[in-house]
Amino acid sequence: MYTPHTKADREAMLKVIGVEKVEDLFECIPSSGLFPDLGLPEGLSEMEVLSELSFISSVNETTQELTSFLGAGAYNHFIPAAVDSILRRSEFYTAYTPYQPEIAQGTLQAIFEYQSLIAALTGMDVCNASHYDGATAVAEAVNMAYHRFRERRKRIVLSPRLHPHYRATVHTYMEGMDLEIVGEDLEPDCGTEELIQLIDDNTALVMVQYPDFFGRIYDFTELGKAAHEHKALFAVHINPIALGMLKPPSEFDADIVTGEGQPLGVPLSFGGPYLGLFATKKEYVRKMAGRLAGETVDTRGQRGYVLTLNTREQHIRREQATSNICTNQGLIALASTVYLSLLGKNGLQDLAELNYHKAHYAAEQLSTVPGYHVNMEVPFFNEFVLHCPVPAAEVNDMLLPYDILGGYDLSKDYPSMTHELLVAVTEATDRSEIDYLIEVLEEESYE
Amino acid sequence: MSEPTIFELSKPQRKGVRFPRPDVPESALPEGFLRAELPLPEVSENEVVRHFTRISQFNHAVDIGFYPLGSCTMKYNPKINEETARLPGFSQLHPLQPEVTVQGALGLMYETQKWLEAISGLDAISLQPAAGAHGELTGVLIIRAYHRSRGDNQRVKMLVPDSAHGTNPASSAMSGMEMVELPSDERGNVDLEALKTECDETLAGLMITNPNTLGLFDENIEEASRLVHEAGGLVYGDGANLNALLGICRPAENGIDVMHFNLHKTFSTPHGGGGPGSGPVGVVEKLKPFLPAPMVAITKEGDQDTPPLYGFVTPEQTIGRVKAFHGHFGMVVRAFTYMLSLGENGLRDVAMTAVLNANYLQALVKDTYHIPYERLCMHEFVAEGAWDDAPEVRALDVSKRIIDFGFHPPTNYFPLIVPEALMIEPTETETKETLDRFAETLIQIAKEAREQPELLKEAPHEAPFGRLDEVKAAKDLILKTELPEDYGK
Numbered sequence: 055m056y057t058p059h060t061k062a063d064r065e066a067m068l069k070v071i072g073v074e075k076v077e078d079l080f081e082c083i084p085s086s087g088l089f090p091d092l093g094l095p096e097g098l099s100e101m102e103v104l105s106e107l108s109f110i111s112s113v114n115e116t117t118q119e120l121t122s123f124l125g126a127g128a129y130n131h132f133i134p135a136a137v138d139s140i141l142r143r144s145e146f147y148t149a150y151t152p153y154q155p156e157i158a159q160g161t162l163q164a165i166f167e168y169q170s171l172i173a174a175l176t177g178m179d180v181c182n183a184s185h186y187d188g189a190t191a192v193a194e195a196v197n198m199a200y201h202r203f204r205e206r207r208k209r210i211v212l213s214p215r216l217h218p219h220y221r222a223t224v225h226t227y228m229e230g231m232d233l234e235i236v237g238e239d240l241e242p243d244c245g246t247e248e249l250i251q252l253i254d255d256n257t258a259l260v261m262v263q264y265p266d267f268f269g270r271i272y273d274f275t276e277l278g279k280a281a282h283e284h285k286a287l288f289a290v291h292i293n294p295i296a297l298g299m300l301k302p303p304s305e306f307d308a309d310i311v312t313g314e315g316q317p318l319g320v321p322l323s324f325g326g327p328y329l330g331l332f333a334t335k336k337e338y339v340r341k342m343a344g345r346l347a348g349e350t351v352d353t354r355g356q357r358g359y360v361l362t363l364n365t366r367e368q369h370i371r372r373e374q375a376t377s378n379i380c381t382n383q384g385l386i387a388l389a390s391t392v393y394l395s396l397l398g399k400n401g402l403q404d405l406a407e408l409n410y411h412k413a414h415y416a417a418e419q420l421s422t423v424p425g426y427h428v429n430m431e432v433p434f435f436n437e438f439v440l441h442c443p444v445p446a447a448e449v450n451d452m453l454l455p456y457d458i459l460g461g462y463d464l465s466k467d468y469p470s471m472t473h474e475l476l477v478a479v480t481e482a483t484d485r486s487e488i489d490y491l492i493e494v495l496e497e498e499s500y501e
Numbered sequence: 502m503s504e505p506t507i508f509e510l511s512k513p514q515r516k517g518v519r520f521p522r523p524d525v526p527e528s529a530l531p532e533g534f535l536r537a538e539l540p541l542p543e544v545s546e547n548e549v550v551r552h553f554t555r556i557s558q559f560n561h562a563v564d565i566g567f568y569p570l571g572s573c574t575m576k577y578n579p580k581i582n583e584e585t586a587r588l589p590g591f592s593q594l595h596p597l598q599p600e601v602t603v604q605g606a607l608g609l610m611y612e613t614q615k616w617l618e619a620i621s622g623l624d625a626i627s628l629q630p631a632a633g634a635h636g637e638l639t640g641v642l643i644i645r646a647y648h649r650s651r652g653d654n655q656r657v658k659m660l661v662p663d664s665a666h667g668t669n670p671a672s673s674a675m676s677g678m679e680m681v682e683l684p685s686d687e688r689g690n691v692d693l694e695a696l697k698t699e700c701d702e703t704l705a706g707l708m709i710t711n712p713n714t715l716g717l718f719d720e721n722i723e724e725a726s727r728l729v730h731e732a733g734g735l736v737y738g739d740g741a742n743l744n745a746l747l748g749i750c751r752p753a754e755n756g757i758d759v760m761h762f763n764l765h766k767t768f769s770t771p772h773g774g775g776g777p778g779s780g781p782v783g784v785v786e787k788l789k790p791f792l793p794a795p796m797v798a799i800t801k802e803g804d805q806d807t808p809p810l811y812g813f814v815t816p817e818q819t820i821g822r823v824k825a826f827h828g829h830f831g832m833v834v835r836a837f838t839y840m841l842s843l844g845e846n847g848l849r850d851v852a853m854t855a856v857l858n859a860n861y862l863q864a865l866v867k868d869t870y871h872i873p874y875e876r877l878c879m880h881e882f883v884a885e886g887a888w889d890d891a892p893e894v895r896a897l898d899v900s901k902r903i904i905d906f907g908f909h910p911p912t913n914y915f916p917l918i919v920p921e922a923l924m925i926e927p928t929e930t931e932t933k934e935t936l937d938r939f940a941e942t943l944i945q946i947a948k949e950a951r952e953q954p955e956l957l958k959e960a961p962h963e964a965p966f967g968r969l970d971e972v973k974a975a976k977d978l979i980l981k982t983e984l985p986e987d988y989g990k
Contacts, residue, residue, distance in 0.1 A: 056577055056769075056843075056930050057854040063933040067861040071877075076853045079860055079877055080749055082718045087754035089849070092619045097844030100581050107838055111590025113605030120602070124595045127825055134518045136550050138587075144564035145557035148578050150772040153570070154900065154910055156964040159559035161774040167507050170981040174540045180980045183775070186631035189825035197675070219825035226793070226821035229642060230677020271534050301536045314825070323586075324606050325596030325826025326631070327777035339980070345775070349982075350974035353959075353967035356503045362974040368634070368671035369915070373680040378671035380634040385773030392553055395507045396517030398543040404520050407530070415525035433531035454599060462597055485524040 117322060119457070121487045123416075125437045125478025126267070126462035127188065127217050128325065129317045131295070131405075132482050133393070137319045140392045147385055151345075155360045156352070161384065162359035165347040168391040175297050175394070175402075176311040177304025178333035182344035184382040185330025188314030192220040192261065192291055193227040194332060194343050194377060195310045199259035199287045200231060202341050207258035207286070211237045211249060215266035216291060218467035242468045246272060250280040257286040259310075264290050264303060268476065269413070269437030271296075274306040282307065294318050294331065294390075296435045298406030310334050319393030320386055329386040340366060343377030405481060409436035413479040416488045420477070423492060424501045437478040439464065439471075443500040446475040456494050504555050506982050511542035513989040517549045540984050559965050560774075561909045567935050569862075571881045571912035571924025572666065572714055574744050574766035576855075579842065582769065582835035591834050596826035600800075600812045606830065607811035610797040613837045614781075617762055620848065621740075622751030623783035627792045628828040633741055635823060636761025636780030637672035637708075642820045643759055643784060643791045644706045644735045645676055650791070650818055656705040656733070662691050664715055664916045669708045669739060678705060685918060689713065689874035690721040693728070700732035710739035711755065712746070714916040714924070715874050716859065716881035726756020735759065735788075743767045744928070745856055745880035748849030759784045764829075768836035779832035790818040795827060854929035855880040858936060862927050865940035869947045873919050881926035883919050891950040894957050896921035899946055901968065904961035906942045 059067075064076070073079060080088060098106065117130050124130075141147060145160060152158030152165075165183045172181040185191040196210055210233055212221055221238055228235070236252050246262075253260055260281040265271050274290065281288040289310035290303035295317045303311045315329030316322075334342050340363065348362035368375040397405060413436040417428040425443030442449045446463040453460040461475035468474075479488065544552070561568065568575035586592065594603055614626040630636040641659065648656040659673040662683045670680045681699055686692045691709065707729045711719045719725070726736045738752045738760030744767045746752065752760055764770045764779035772778075784792060795813035803809035813827070843851065856879050863872065863882040870884035886896030900910030900923070912924035927936060949956050961967065 055847075056579060057850055058930065058932045059854060059857075064857065067857055067933060071857075071860045071864045073860075073877075076857050079853075079856050080718075082720055082877065083750050084723055084755065087622075087750045089749065090622075090751055090754075092748060092845050092848070094616065094619050094840075094845035094848070097847040098841050100842065103581060103838055103842050104585065106841060107585040107834070108588060108590075110605040110609050111585075111588040113608070114590045114594055115598075115602040116589050116593035117595050117598075118589060118593050120598075122595060122598075124597050126597055128596050130593075130595065132520075134546075136517070136546055140550065140553045140557075142583065143554065143557045144578075144771075145560040145562045147583075147771040147773050148563035148565075148575075149560045149774045150568075150570060150573055150575060151775040153913070154561070154904065155969045156901070156961050156966045157559070157561035157904055157909065158774075159966055160556040161560055163504065163506070163556045163559070164553070164774070166981070170506070170508060170983060171541065173981045174983060186635060186777070187824050187826075189822070190631065190635070217825065219822055222822040223824055226642065226823055227638075227675075229820065230645060230675075232677075271531060273534070297536070298539065299530065299536065300534050305536075321587075321592040321831075322595050323592050324594040324603065324830040325828070326824075327779075327829040327831055328825075339978070346980055348974040349977070349979035350970045352969045356966060358503070358966050358969045360969045360971050360974045362971065362978070362980075367667075369667035371671070372667045373670035373674040375667075375671045375674070378634045378638055378668045378675050380632065380668050382776045383773075384775035384777070385771070386777055388553075388774065391507075392549065394541060395544055395549045395552070396546060397541070398511070398515070398517060399539045399541040400514070400543065401516055401518050401520065402541060403539055407527075408520055408523055410530065411523045411527050412525055414528035418528075433534060450599070454602075459595065459598060459602075481520060488525075 120459050121457060121490060122459040123461045123477045124459045126476050127314060128322055129478060129480055130322060130482045131317050131480050133319050134396050136396055137389055137392045141385060141389055146388060152361060155358065159358055162347050164388050164391055166349065166359045168387045169347060171391060171394045172331055172333055175294060176333045177302030178311050179336040180339050181333035182342055182346055184387045185332050185344060186383060187326060187328040187330045189220040189223040191312035191330030191332045193223045195261060195289045195312050196224050196228055196259055197377060198341050202287060203258050207256050208234050209254060209257040210235045211252045211257055211260040213249060213262040214238050214240045214242050214244065215268055216261060216263045217267050242471060246277045249277060253280050253284050253286060255284050257284055259287045259289055261289040264292050265296050265435040268439050269434040271300060271433040271435060278306040278308060295406055295409060298402035309338065315390045318390035320389050327383060327386055329383045329390055343379050345382055408481045412483055413438060416479045419488060419492050423495045424499060436480055437476060440475045440477045442473045442475055445472050449475060452498050453494060458491055458494065507544060507552055508542045508982050508984055510544050510548055510552060511984060513543060515543040515545050517544055517546040566907050567931060567939055568909040569911050569925045569927050570909055571926040572741060574926060574928055576769055576928040577930035578769050578771040579839060582838045585838045586831045586834040604811055607797050609837055610833060611811050613833050614797060616840050617781060617783055620747060621760065621783050622753030624786040625789040625792060626781050626783045627796050628781045628833055629793045629823055630761060630780040630782055631824055631829055632776060632778035633761055633763045633780045634668040634672060636782045637668055638675055639782045639793055639823050640737050640759045640761055641672050641676040641678060643788055644737060646791045646818065646820050647788055648705055655703050658703045659705050660699055660707040662709065663918050664713050665708065665710055666714060666741065689715045689717045690719045691725050693721050693724060696725055696728055700728050704732045704734040706735040706737055708737040708739060710741060712742045712879035715883050716878040717874060717876060718879050722755045741766060742880060745852055747852040748845060749852045753785060759788055764832050764836040769839045770832045770835040777829050777832060779829040790816045791820055792816045793823045794819040794821060851929050858927040858929060858931055862925060862936050862940060866943050869944050881924060884923045885919060885921045886923040887921035888950060891954060893954045894950040896923050898957035899923060902946050902957045902960040903942065905963040908939055
């Protein structure tokens with residue numbers, strides 16, 4: 055059990071306090087609702103709990119049991135065993151925020167290395183210690199841009215191919231801020247020129263996704279230029295695995311880079327906890343929310359790390375802080391740090407290319423099935439839009455009895471895209487699974 | 502004692518992991534989009550594992566020793582929670598799978614909502630918020646949406662006591678509210694007279710932490726709630742200190758309309774070196790329509806032969822999404838495991854033991870350390886770490902000296918209303934022996950403060966690192982390292 059006292063301990067302690075029984079410690083609480091009957095069951099032994107939870111988990115069908123082509127912001131990637139082995143070190147997972155750096159150098163050095171790895175991957179100058187997930191990182195980018203212009207610039211240009219959950223989160227976060235959010239209503243297939251036309255001198259931020267929500271890769275050099283011509287900030291949301299092969303967004307002169315870090319060694323876990331990546335240029339470091347580890351020395355001359363620039367944060371600035379963020383995703387950031395350390399330069403590049411090749415094989419094969427079509431003209435990474443002969447939901451329903459999760463039904467977010475499935479293929483997708491999908495689609499032909 | 506960075510361990514062509522060769526034909530890579538270089542380190546698996554194992558040993562952690570960090574509830578994190586969260590039936594679920602394939606996960610979320618409702622007395626729970634501060638933002642947005650739905654657009658004033666955690670005013674401000682600080686009275690409660698003068702038609706609500714950050718149950722909570730409600734406002738409860746109240750009383754019965762829970766404090770999910778947390782939000786009936794979307798509900802009732810069907814629903818007047826997908830599910834599994842393990846009586850025992858431990862420790866040290874609001878405390882108490890006859894010594898020095906005895910220091914300099922604050926939260930999982938040793942240590946340090954203040958000023962002596970130069974860190978601003986320029990040449 056988790057509470058250790060014997061009867062004798064308790065009596066001795068009560069005597070020191072000077073009360074007769076533990077209940078007396080609660081005399082300041084209004085007596086009407088004291089010690090309520092919660093109507094909850096009695097506790098279970100560890101054996102019983104494990105058996106109960108194992109049963110509940112067995113009711114679910116996992117991505118391992120099914121053949122899954124679901125992505126849309128959460129990806130099934132292989133996780134090397136060493137990642138979880140490090141995460142299970144309780145020196146890491148049972149510590150908290152490194153408020154006392156003399157006994158938290160493990161956590162602090164890990165954060166510093168995380169910042170360094172993400173900066174190297176994105177090409178940016180600085181990276182914070184993380185946000186909750188990709189969506190909240192995007193919302194914080196909007197928040198930062200809004201405060202950068204001292205709340206005077208009101209327009210935010212968002213690509214319609216920025217993840218729909220992220221855009222929804224921006225709306226929720228910025229609800230009290232009197233902003234004008236534009237761009238989302240453009241045709242889902244619009245080009246960057248149409249986004250450029252929306253940028254004006256009242257624009258605080260222009261934000262796109264790379265590869266975008268449909269998996270496509272665009273060159274954002276012109277868009278970045280256009281944003282900067284109006285002195286707006288330019289932000290790019292990335293998939294970190296794609297950056298194993300693709301140009302980093304720094305080459306588009308991005309001012310802010312956000313990302314969903316889940317692909318970096320974090321299990322799908324039904325949607326969380328994940329990891330919000332956030333990096334920026336050095337000139338904006340004081341405008342950035344979130345914790346930061348910085349290098350310094352100790353009294354013995356040893357190199358060490360501390361949380362720095364704390365005066366930006368809520369515990370000092372209170373209502374003047376740009377963001378209320380306190381806890382970050384410490385352990386998940388550690389997972390991505392170990393993951394990137396293991397893969398390194400060559401591993402990440404190999405992985406990115408493996409994803410690319412598998413997705414392209416799948417897209418080509420799917421295009422051969424009568425009635426199905428993939429637009430191969432715009433380059434894509436590990437995810438693509440599959441046009442189906444019938445509404446996408448019907449295809450998914452047809453595939454499920456074959457134990458296939460077909461993909462994400464895009465009509466949920468883009469009403470005009472009724473027949474489109476978003477299909478993701480990673481290194482974890484075996485060729486035989488792709489071939490099985492093709493086989494089933496051919497068998498269940500709608501022609 | 503320093504450890505090289507992972508970049509310093511790098512040597513060209515080393516690899517920590519190998520992927521299979523493509524089992525499909527290779528496609529042409531997109532020319533013009535490829536990066537010229539990827540400046541990541543190259544390290545073998547053994548070296549990566551040793552590196553992170555070595556730096557892990559620089560940390561203090563709950564599994565190593567006492568960690569009485571006030572307001573953070575650093576209780577023991579049961580190992581079974583780590584096992585259940587990693588069951589493939591939980592860890593390998595995609596968030597967008599069809600609901601029929603994830604009925605176990607949805608059922609677990611639904612049950613967790615029900616447990617939190619029973620514990621708090623609130624009527625509905627959203628598991629979506631990712632952390633306490635995120636829950637606060639969600640709660641304040643719900644309050645805002647409620648007033649606006651009634652055409653009460655002028656209600657923008659949020660009252661926050663001066664003892665509040667910094668996230669409270671920051672969350673209010675982020676939601677477009679105007680923050681007004683309330684003083685505390687001489688017993689550490691919300692000052693009712695000050696509250697009354699702010700109760701007008703612009704009042705949106707009161708954000709209150711109960712027990713407050715002094716570790717005291719706010720004796721005015723019901724009267725304060727009544728005043729706020731009478732003026733048309735709502736009461737937000739910061740659930741950071743709920744550990745003291747499990748099975749003792751229900752916040753909703755004290756007048757709380759909306760509150761967040763910290764699963765990483767009260768419900769034993771690990772703090773992870775600073776996250777991930779989880780901050781579910783609960784509300785009373787009238788605020789239910791405003792909860793963030795989606796939430797889990799029974800979409801088709803079951804009967805004797807078939808279980809109910811669970812699904813995601815969107816509340817009619819929802820404030821929207823506060824993050825992608827459905828919250829920190831992995832943390833919810835851990836918290837649910839914990840609640841099942843404890844059950845009703847176990848939960849009550851948690852609160853009673855946490856409060857017993859804090860009062861015991863307070864009683865042991867109160868003659869040595871000034872307790873500014875000396876009452877029976879709840880799960881924690883605040884002492885002053887400074888003495889008139891030891892003018893050189895500050896609370897920070899006391900904390901650093903505590904490290905030498907193998908303990909984590911208390912929270913320093915918070916709450917702001919107590920000078921030289923040491924905020925001490927022992928939690929329920931500590932033995933009497935540990936508390937005795939910690940009290941002896943504090944008493945010894947108080948003695949040293951007078952007799953050998955340099956022992957404190959120069960502490961820690963026994964930690965792997967001495968005090969770190971924070972001024973230099975902020976001045977030099979070295980926020981990353983990288984491979985040397987001549988790497989691989």
